[in-house]
Amino acid sequence: MKPEIHTHKLNSNITKNYIFLGLTTLDLTRGLWMIYLFTRGFSLIELGILEGVFHLTTFIMEIPTGIVADLWGRRLSRLLGRIIFLTSLGIMFWSYSFTLQLIGFIITAIGYNLESGAGEALLYDSMKELGIDKQYKQTAGYNNLIFEIGGIISFLIGGYLAVHMGYTWVFMPSMFITLISIFIVFTMYEPTITAHEQKRLKSLGWIGAMGVQTKKSFQVIKDRPKIAFLILFSELIFMFLTSLFFYLQTFWKGNGWNEFQIGLVLAATAVLSAFSGLKGSSIEKKIGEKGILLFAPLLLLVSLWGIAITTFAPYFFIITGLIDGLLYVAVQDYINKMIPSERRATVLSFQSMTFSFYMIIFFPVIGFFGDRYGLEYSFMGLAVIGTVMYLFYLLFTRKIFK
Numbered sequence: 001m002k003p004e005i006h007t008h009k010l011n012s013n014i015t016k017n018y019i020f021l022g023l024t025t026l027d028l029t030r031g032l033w034m035i036y037l038f039t040r041g042f043s044l045i046e047l048g049i050l051e052g053v054f055h056l057t058t059f060i061m062e063i064p065t066g067i068v069a070d071l072w073g074r075r076l077s078r079l080l081g082r083i084i085f086l087t088s089l090g091i092m093f094w095s096y097s098f099t100l101q102l103i104g105f106i107i108t109a110i111g112y113n114l115e116s117g118a119g120e121a122l123l124y125d126s127m128k129e130l131g132i133d134k135q136y137k138q139t140a141g142y143n144n145l146i147f148e149i150g151g152i153i154s155f156l157i158g159g160y161l162a163v164h165m166g167y168t169w170v171f172m173p174s175m176f177i178t179l180i181s182i183f184i185v186f187t188m189y190e191p192t193i194t195a196h197e198q199k200r201l202k203s204l205g206w207i208g209a210m211g212v213q214t215k216k217s218f219q220v221i222k223d224r225p226k227i228a229f230l231i232l233f234s235e236l237i238f239m240f241l242t243s244l245f246f247y248l249q250t251f252w253k254g255n256g257w258n259e260f261q262i263g264l265v266l267a268a269t270a271v272l273s274a275f276s277g278l279k280g281s282s283i284e285k286k287i288g289e290k291g292i293l294l295f296a297p298l299l300l301l302v303s304l305w306g307i308a309i310t311t312f313a314p315y316f317f318i319i320t321g322l323i324d325g326l327l328y329v330a331v332q333d334y335i336n337k338m339i340p341s342e343r344r345a346t347v348l349s350f351q352s353m354t355f356s357f358y359m360i361i362f363f364p365v366i367g368f369f370g371d372r373y374g375l376e377y378s379f380m381g382l383a384v385i386g387t388v389m390y391l392f393y394l395l396f397t398r399k400i401f402k
Contacts, residue, residue: 009189013126014139016188017119021143023181024082025150028158028170033092034246035253035262036167037101044250044375046098048367050105051246055359057109058116058352065113066349067213070194071202074122074345077114079185084111086178093171117348120332125191125341137281137333144277144325151270159263194342217346224338231351233293233393234331237300239358240386241320243366244307244379248317251375265314272321273328280329289334293397296327301390304383308376 029036034047042050069077084107091104123143127133161169202209221227245266252262276283284292300323306316339347370378 006192007130010126010130010191013122013188013191016184017123018142018146020119020181020184020188021146022150023177023184025147026154026174026177027150028154028161028174029089029092030151030154030158032158032162032167032170032249032259035249035259036162036170037092038250038253040096042098042101044367044371045364047250048364050101051367052360052364053102054105054109054112055356055363057106058113059356059360061110061113062116062349062353062356063214063217063346064210065110066117066217066346067210068114069118069121069345069349070213070342071209073190074118074125075185075188075190077118077345078122078188079182081111081113081115081118082178082182082185084108084114086175086182087111089171089175089178093167113349113352116352117345120336120348121341121345122188122191124336125193125344126189128341129191129193133336136336137329140329140332141278141280144329145274148270148274148277148321148325151273152267155263155266155270156260159259159261162259191341213343213346217343217350220339220343220347221350227335227338227347229396230293230331230335231354233297233396234327235351235355236358236389237297237323237327238355239362240300240304240382241324242359243363243382244304244317244320246363247366247370247375247378248307248313250370251379252314254375265317268318269321269324272318273325275325276322277325277329280326283326284330289330290397292326292330294394296323297390297393299323301383301386304379304386308379308383313379 037047037050038044065077088104088108088111091100091107095101095104123139124133124136127136127139158170204212221231249262249266252265253259280292287295300320303316303320303323306319307313310316335348335351336344366375366378366382369381
């Protein structure tokens with residue numbers, strides 16, 4: 001292939017990734033699936049189990065699917081993930097059975113695994129091969145902007161359609177948009193930066209390749225302890241944010257809010273996330289990497305207590321959008337700079353696996369206490385846990401930045 005054609009195809013990955021993200025975030029079910037299943041008669045405990053099983057599956061499958069992306073291609077891995085997601089949407093919409101929903105959540109998790117590290121690895125290595133990887137933080141900011149704009153549209157339109165036209169008009173457009181996103185993945189181009197290592201590992205056979213890739217990826221983290229620090233503590237923060245995202249919806253629905261009203265709060269949160277993600281580089285220049293890593297969890301702690309003990313929970317939740325956008329863009333940039341390309345998808349899978357581990361522990365517990373004592377006590381518990389975690393966080397931050 002001519003060098004100019006190769007370069008053009010790599011450049012087109014960046015544009016196509018923007019389009020792909022725009023389509024995938026136009027998932028109208030994104031902010032509503034928990035309410036949808038709740039209105040169908042599933043209890044908070046059952047919803048907690050479903051989400052827990054989802055994250056248990058992702059925990060188990062993250063490394064194997066990350067290896068699939070590193071050895072057999074990020075494009076193929078992402079494509080399989082989208083096809084599986086389309087299947088899971090159908091199961092969620094049409095099934096009234098808890099068992100079938102359980103199966104649906106398991107395959108949803110596998111689809112998520114196949115996409116989680118693969119898409120980011122495809123984008124970052126395309127930029128690295130082009131020699132523009134220093135621009136990744138800016139690109140990640142645009143990605144987050146697209147993600148949040150898609151979220152705003154999804155929350156508002158999805159909420160409106162659910163209230164005024166029914167959930168058929170929420171799920172069917174989401175399935176159609178997913179089909180279009182599958183086509184976009186077909187047109188993407190696989191970076192060649194890891195081709196030599198892929199060939200070497202494939203010669204070892206499936207089992208041998210998995211063993212070597214896993215060992216070498218763990219070695220990357222061992223040699224760079226800062227990666228482990230960023231993964232462990234950033235994913236803990238994202239666990240708190242995700243738990244609030246889902247359980248506050250159920251809490252507000254139980255207090256008489258409709259889907260459109262809830263969508264307005266989620267949309268406002270997404271606006272702040274998009275803004276902070278775009279301004280991530282500017283904020284870092286002013287307060288530094290250490291400043292970001294200290295400011296984000298402190299703001300989360302304030303928000304947790306505000307949600308737990310005041311009547312202004314929607315406003316404190318909106319504030320968490322600042323944490324989400326800023327931390328996502330900053331941490332992904334910090335981590336990717338330290339990962340060799342040939343291990344990228346696998347190491348990023350460790351990151352997703354850590355998030356799943358936290359969700360397996362906390363999410364069902366929050367649902368259990370919410371069912372037994374009320375979600376107000378669950379939110380109070382999150383605030384207490386967050387306070388204790390923040391003290392440990394300060395201790396480890398001091399050691400990392402000596």
